[in-house]
Amino acid sequence: MIRALILVDNRLASGIALRYACRLANQTGMDLQTIYIEEAEREVRPPGTGWVKRTWEKGLLVSAGAEISRLIDEEKPTCPTLRKAKMVVGDRQMEILRELDEGSYDLFIEGTLYAFNPSNFQVNLEARLSGGFPCPILMVKNFVELKKAALLLEDTTDLWSLVPSFFKTLEGAHLEFDLLHVKFTKPGRLSFREDEGGVEAADGGEIDERIASARKMLAEAGWSPQGTGVLRGVPVGVADDLQDYSLVVACLPRQTAGKNAMLELLSRVPSAVLVCRQ
């Protein structure tokens, strides 16, 4: 059974992520551990150590505790694998990382609202990736039915990271999905989608090979894409092509040096994105 850690707080994005995760858990049997992290303001240092520090931390958590419990109690009747929140005081990134390591989780889930200006999403995801999270990250932007996923490949995608992350995380979900190769172009060129067999001769052979390799790996795990194809264009244009998918899955490097087209694409799709690190 997949073990997922989900970050919760009293914001809308967190509520959406929790509902989405519960829906996913009902399809996959995923075990959901929630965590709430109260970040003390950086300039405020804990008063003392030991009992004094613990009492101070307890005080910080009291006001949030009731609200987080209510949030979880609301979902619990329809989500039996949802667990009570671990309440922690500290630096958000560090505490998540600590819990992921100690709990040997398979997936980290976080809510983030889909925004016209995607910079918040990019900064947040970059921080999670560079922080060295040991498992795939599911960023939930909207609460929609999990109908169809898009599994995205690039020339540089490590299939051994992407494909197992995909089928392990979604095992049992009986999800329809398309396997799509993305070729980013420079601004000014139009994006278009080609069906299988319509790939241009110049790089078509390579793309066909990569798609075939991914298909083979998926088939070995009992998964078969409904369709395959190639998406070409700038990130915004390709994101438009992905509007009808309820989940987009891709790999990103740990450090996204400069402007990363895949990161930009993922920030511009309104659905949830499942990101594995390569």
Add this chain to the structure above:
Amino acid sequence: MKILVAVDQNPYSAKTAKVVAELAANTWANVTILGVLPRRSPAGKLAASAEDWNMEHPLPRALLEYQKKFLSHFKKDACPYTQRNFGYQLIEVRKGVWEELYVAKSARKDLKARIRLGNPVNEILAEARQEEVDLIVMGCDHSEGCQWEELGGIPQKVVNAATCSVLVAKEEKEVNKIVCCLDHDLVSQQSLEMINQLVTLHQAKLEIIGLTEGRELKAEVERKMDTILRYYTARGLEPWIEIVELASLDAFISQEAQWGLMALWMGKRSMLEKVFPKAKVSRLIKGSEYSVLILR
């Protein structure tokens, strides 16, 4: 619910009659189809009454056509707008006693066709005010810059001056997405329901926009958005949420207006009323290929 359909004799008005019939079939609204004749007749004479107009004028005939088109949308025996039969019926007047009485049943809902004389904008607004309508619906043609005859910009003027909601219907493209900019603290229940009707009608995707001054939504706006999200989810719709900073609002609206019906909540004290002035509303109505709904 009361709907006022303002029409002229152009093809877009016939399409509007169809849109309203679909909306009325879901809401069972009272509907008035209104045409406005200018006071000055084609011969240049000042008309004192409709009788001064020759009934051969295309507008009265068009109104009858729209009425027929509207009614043709309903099955005859299930139409709430048709006058039902008059005649004798046995009615139980007291326990165990029946009497044959002459019964006249009126239609369950009103469908009126009216003509007013005067300036179209003023007369449409006057009719809406006097009849306390909830929604004015007008058609226009995108390729003609949403003009009405040679009078120019009538839908835009009505939208900006009306105190109720206004739908400017364009039929060039199928509506696949309805984008709602709602000022979440104040948006009315009736407006939410109207969006619900339109989404159902068009089988469209619903996108709800949260406006923010900074990067994050205010806590009270988030709470209201959560309520709206649950409201629509409970009705089987699964809206997408998107956050838009006020500084990017113009860019967002001009981009999204290319993809689907735009619904803007512009009630009193709404945020949009302050940041999206009338000139921009006019430009949106003129430039959009899709319908625009201004909610109040």
